[in-house]
Amino acid sequence: MISASFHTPDRTQIGLPTADGELDLRDAEVIGRDPGTDVALLRVTSAGGGLTPAKLRELDGLAVGNLALAIGRPGRSARASLRAIGVLGPELRTPHGGKLDHYIESDRQIPRGFAGGPLIDADGAVIGMNTRTLLRSTDLAVPVATLRRVVAELQQHGGMRRGYLGVGAYPTKGGALIANIEDGSPAQTAGLLVGDILTELDGVAITGPDSLRNALGDRAGQTVSIAIQRGGVAQTVSATIGTKS
Structure with a gap:
């Protein structure tokens, strides 16, 4: 599982929504993190049913003005925030030494508790992970291309080289x-x-x-x-x- 590095302790509990609207709490531990892109990779350590991977989408075909939905869980209940894609930016080097292959900026600030949650398109596919800490006063979404690259490195090395x-x-x-x-x-x-x-x-x-x-x-x-x-x-x-x- 992927979340925001800045907001994720080394050991935590994650809440998985069930069909009846409740949360299935699972123990998880961080197996790698990259402050440069604000990505943390978690492994679920407690027993339970299988997890269904989210559908992922690269930026190809996305355009400024497309609708997107930010998902977060600031409390026990999941929340959603509708927005439009405001900027599809080029490669970006972050102040912490990370590289975003591209970046996504929406037309509204990300609410508190949404960092680490997905930004999804109108078809329900994840197009990025919301973050509030990479750039001062600017909320971004880390694109799928960057998430794939960073996660592969975290799985193999536990950190970015x-x-x-x-x-x-x-x-x-x-x-x-x-x-x-x-x-x-x-x-x-x-x-x-x-x-x-x-x-x-x-x-x-x-x-x-x-x-x-x-x-x-x-x-x-x-x-x-x-x-x-x-x-x-x-x-x-x-x-x-x-x-x-």
Whole structure:
């Protein structure tokens, strides 16, 4: 089962609606979470009947103005909130280093208690998971494509593997100034030096530590081109990005 990482304790109870409108409470535990996309993966640990998987839908064919239904359970009763799709956005890097393949924004704020619940289309298919914590003052739905990718990683590793360069940096004019380099890190292997200014990573502009973290994102294991300024001279180095959970 999938829920919002920010709102889900490591061990919890989940309520499954029954045909007579009651809730079947089951024990569950978190087996992986990704703060970068606000996704938590849960395993139901108590006995009971089988669960029916929800029908999932990618964004193909969806359009701004389509009706959607947000589902939540702020108390013992399930609630629904009708809305229209306001934005179908492109790829988005979150402040916590995650990547949304796309993002969905509806025309209304998500009510309290709806985070982690599904956003469904007019045919009852899940098109995303509601979240309130990824971007300040903006409620989004994490699309199915991202949920599939993140869940597969959580099932296998228990967390998302993030790109790791091994530098400490702070913002400066034109990029991120390297203040320290970890021994044995990809940065050291690539020949980066303290005092270098990182300006681009594979064509992505670097303006400080946050943009560097976002640029590294899910590039673990990839060899990338890093543009730097060293002593006022522009240079380019190659680095193989490491992995950090």
